[in-house]
Amino acid sequence: MTKLALLLDRRWNGGVSTHSIGLLLSTLELKKLIEERYGKVDVELYFIAQEGDFSKFYKGDFEQLYEKYLEGNIKEIIKYLTNNIYKKSSNKISLDRLIDELSRDDIDFKIFGNLGSFLFNTLGEKYNLDKILNRDNFVISAHSEFAGDLLTDMYAAIVINPYASKYVSIETRKKIEDLFKRRLEKGYTDEYVAKEVIGILNDLLHKNDIDSIIFNVEKGFLDDEFRKYINLMSKLKEGYTIFPTYILYEQTNNLLKSLNNLGLNLFIRNPIVMHEPMYMVTLEKAYSEEINIYKENYKEIYKDTDKVWLLYSGRISIERGSNELLKLYEDLIKEGKKVGLIIISDNIDEDSEFYKKILELADKYKDVEVHLYGKGFGNSLHEDPLYYIGLLKSLGELKNTIYVNPTYLESYGLATLEALILGNLITIYRDTSGLRELKEKGYLNYKLSFKDYQELKNKIIEVIEDIKNGKYDSYINKDVIEELKKEVDPEKIAEKYAEIIYRYLESKSTEEEIIENKNEEALAVT
Numbered sequence: 001m002t003k004l005a006l007l008l009d010r011r012w013n014g015g016v017s018t019h020s021i022g023l024l025l026s027t028l029e030l031k032k033l034i035e036e037r038y039g040k041v042d043v044e045l046y047f048i049a050q051e052g053d054f055s056k057f058y059k060g061d062f063e064q065l066y067e068k069y070l071e072g073n074i075k076e077i078i079k080y081l082t083n084n085i086y087k088k089s090s091n092k093i094s095l096d097r098l099i100d101e102l103s104r105d106d107i108d109f110k111i112f113g114n115l116g117s118f119l120f121n122t123l124g125e126k127y128n129l130d131k132i133l134n135r136d137n138f139v140i141s142a143h144s145e146f147a148g149d150l151l152t153d154m155y156a157a158i159v160i161n162p163y164a165s166k167y168v169s170i171e172t173r174k175k176i177e178d179l180f181k182r183r184l185e186k187g188y189t190d191e192y193v194a195k196e197v198i199g200i201l202n203d204l205l206h207k208n209d210i211d212s213i214i215f216n217v218e219k220g221f222l223d224d225e226f227r228k229y230i231n232l233m234s235k236l237k238e239g240y241t242i243f244p245t246y247i248l249y250e251q252t253n254n255l256l257k258s259l260n261n262l263g264l265n266l267f268i269r270n271p272i273v274m275h276e277p278m279y280m281v282t283l284e285k286a287y288s289e290e291i292n293i294y295k296e297n298y299k300e301i302y303k304d305t306d307k308v309w310l311l312y313s314g315r316i317s318i319e320r321g322s323n324e325l326l327k328l329y330e331d332l333i334k335e336g337k338k339v340g341l342i343i344i345s346d347n348i349d350e351d352s353e354f355y356k357k358i359l360e361l362a363d364k365y366k367d368v369e370v371h372l373y374g375k376g377f378g379n380s381l382h383e384d385p386l387y388y389i390g391l392l393k394s395l396g397e398l399k400n401t402i403y404v405n406p407t408y409l410e411s412y413g414l415a416t417l418e419a420l421i422l423g424n425l426i427t428i429y430r431d432t433s434g435l436r437e438l439k440e441k442g443y444l445n446y447k448l449s450f451k452d453y454q455e456l457k458n459k460i461i462e463v464i465e466d467i468k469n470g471k472y473d474s475y476i477n478k479d480v481i482e483e484l485k486k487e488v489d490p491e492k493i494a495e496k497y498a499e500i501i502y503r504y505l506e507s508k509s510t511e512e513e514i515i516e517n518k519n520e521e522a523l524a525v526t
Contacts, residue, residue, distance in 0.1 A: 009114035011050035022277030029494035055121035103131040124228030136238035145251040187432030277490035294390025313344040321406030349376025392423030399472040
């Protein structure tokens, strides 16, 4: 019998949370594939959840989910994660038990859904990693790059924090501001930024001056997390590490090079670049009739209008280009364009500064129409993905919507791909990091990328005129979209995981056979 272990990290919102759902569906399909080849497969399922300031650990019932998967009951599988059904008190396990079970010799292969699973808890301590990652029988998925995350933390603590900005030295604040600006302008973390981040972080954590004292009050925990990250990186000389784009792999390597300049010897032995599993593709196949009902309902909302709609889905933040999105909308309204704005985001509510800016626009201009979907308004589409798919499909069929991604930083571009794949929407995007890579691979329309605000505005105005003149379809390549949909399908991703595991199991079998033959030869000689 083949035995697998799957650890999913449910502590974070956004891409990591979405990926955990897709990876669970891929692993359910993976069990089926491996059983067809090797016979019975047993999968142990584990979760990390955030409760207050602490990570808590749970063991799930994979076999129960597998039965639902074979029945085609995908909604119940997704609810198991999104509604925290796995978090029953009877399912809670200690960290020690999790480590013991992940360290067992009878586990043939381990799948870790997030590189960050080993951070902000003690899984990343060297003595625990030595037990869990004690062989090369594991695969870990990376979603963000650590140097960039550290820079964002430093920027928040030193530059944005009003208390810190009064007392931190001008020199330190300017260094961090300049690095943050350089990263946004380049769209990724280059080797220079990675090197400087390490140096500044070390000073802030250990210099014991005013800057250091202020930083440690809020971010002193990063000392432990940085050490654990290095521990984890030292283990990636074994196993397999999956990146959604080459640029994320390159950024991770930039940090490793900077650390190696300090005398370390860190490298990633088996990097694999492949798409992340998009669970909404599975939902679309399984619930097409229900989605069609929601699609028709949204059509009723958006069909009787002469507006062209701008759609944005994702976090509201500086690095996501949120301010430019509102500036764009205001400029179009000022110029008399008939446009509406749809924002899908779970980190905006009536108390947020971004929402207040929207209200200011509504007071200032009579033609402003902004539709907000999110937890803060009780209508989150991320919590009801069938509605989200229905909305995207309705807007695509009405051919009156442009999806806009103004982000400065993007390791992959999941929301952009969702708009393209599920809605066949025109997608305008910044020519940056992961999005540029998707463009170069032919997935995104190269004519619709922009480098600065003026180019964004010009392209939006041009596309609005083309939409009004019936040229919407000239921006859509349905053959490319269909091919992309196949590639991000969790079933297709399962096949790629199966190839990794087959390769490992067969090499292990060959190795054991060689050892056995050598032992037999030794016995024959004696």
